Structures are given as structure tokens and as C-alpha cells.
Amino acid sequence: MSLVIVTIRSLLEQRLNGITPAISYAWENSPFTSVNGVPYAKIFLLSSTPENPTLGDGFYRENGIFQVSLLYPLSVGSSTAATRAELIRTTFKRGTSMISGNITVRIPKTPKIGQGVVDTDRWHVPVSIPFFVDIIS
Numbered sequence: 001m002s003l004v005i006v007t008i009r010s011l012l013e014q015r016l017n018g019i020t021p022a023i024s025y026a027w028e029n030s031p032f033t034s035v036n037g038v039p040y041a042k043i044f045l046l047s048s049t050p051e052n053p054t055l056g057d058g059f060y061r062e063n064g065i066f067q068v069s070l071l072y073p074l075s076v077g078s079s080t081a082a083t084r085a086e087l088i089r090t091t092f093k094r095g096t097s098m099i100s101g102n103i104t105v106r107i108p109k110t111p112k113i114g115q116g117v118v119d120t121d122r123w124h125v126p127v128s129i130p131f132f133v134d135i136i137s
Contacts, residue, residue: 004062004103008133009045011098011105012066016043019091023084034071036121039081042069058137066092066129071122078116081125085113092129105131 013027024040026032034040044067051061068088072081089111096107107129114126 004133004135005045005047007100007103008062008064008105008131011100011103012045012129012131013043015091015096015098016066016068016088019087037073039070039072039084041071043067044069058135060135060137062133062135064131066131068127068129070125070127071119072125074118074121074123076123078123078125081116081123082113085125085127088127088129089113103133103135105133107131 017025024032024035024038026034026040026042028044032040046065046067048063048065051063053059053061070081070084070088072084092107092111094107094110098105109130111127111129114128116123116125118124
């Protein structure tokens with residue numbers, strides 16, 4: 001894994017972690033135990049194939065989706081999860097930039113809030129946040 005991907009993940013996770021009120025997050029490849037009746041979110045960094053729009057130079061573009069899967073207790077209604085999804089959408093609104101050193105993560109589109117579905121004992125609402133980073137090496 002390159003430091004570019006590590007930095008992208010860090011910037012996106014920091015921004016998500018800054019949302020208040022806070023909920024628990026199940027970060028990738030980290031131990032997590034859900035608590036019955038308490039909402040949480042599973043987090044995934046989904047990288048796409050990098051773009052190479054030019055030849056003969058060190059420019060390329062990292063693309064991907066920062067996936068936040070909200071998991072709320074069943075039978076409390078869908079509005080609580082929908083409200084959290086909207087808060088995430090606002091936090092990562094189109095045009096948002098996050099910078100660390102020479103890495104700038106940009107959000108080019110409004111995040112997509114997917115259809116909620118029952119997932120075992122939870123109401124699952126996916127939020128897909130598109131991102132890209134232009135790299136010149």
C-alpha cells in the first residue's frame with residue numbers, strides 16, 4: 001500500500017470522526033464489537049483503477065469511494081439513520097477538500113445516500129462518498 005492511499009484514508013477518516021454527535025465506527029481491519037440497540041457505522045475505502053490521462057509525465061489520478069454503512073437498531077424508524085446520512089452528506093459536500101502535505105483529497109460529487117435495507121438486526125443505510133486525488137510524482 002502506498003503512502004498516498006494511507007494519507008487518503010487518514011484524511012477521510014479524520015473528517016468523518018469529527019462529526020457530532022459522535023457514533024461508534026467499525027474501521028477496516030480493526031477490532032469492533034457492536035452493542036445491542038446502539039447505532040454504529042462500518043467504514044470502507046474502495047479504491048478504483050487510477051486514471052492516467054497524460055503520457056510522459058508523473059501525473060495520475062487516484063479515484064474511489066469512501067463508503068459509510070450506517071447500521072441502526074430495527075424498529076426505531078428510518079428517520080434517525082436518514083438524519084445521520086444527511087449529516088455525512090453535508091460534511092462531505094461537493095467541493096470539499098482535505099489536505100495533508102502534497103495530498104489533496106477532493107469530493108467532486110454530492111455523496112449518494114442509498115436505499116435502507118434490513119441487515120440481520122439492523123437498518124442499514126449506505127452513504128457513498130466519491131473522491132479523487134491528483135498525483136504528480
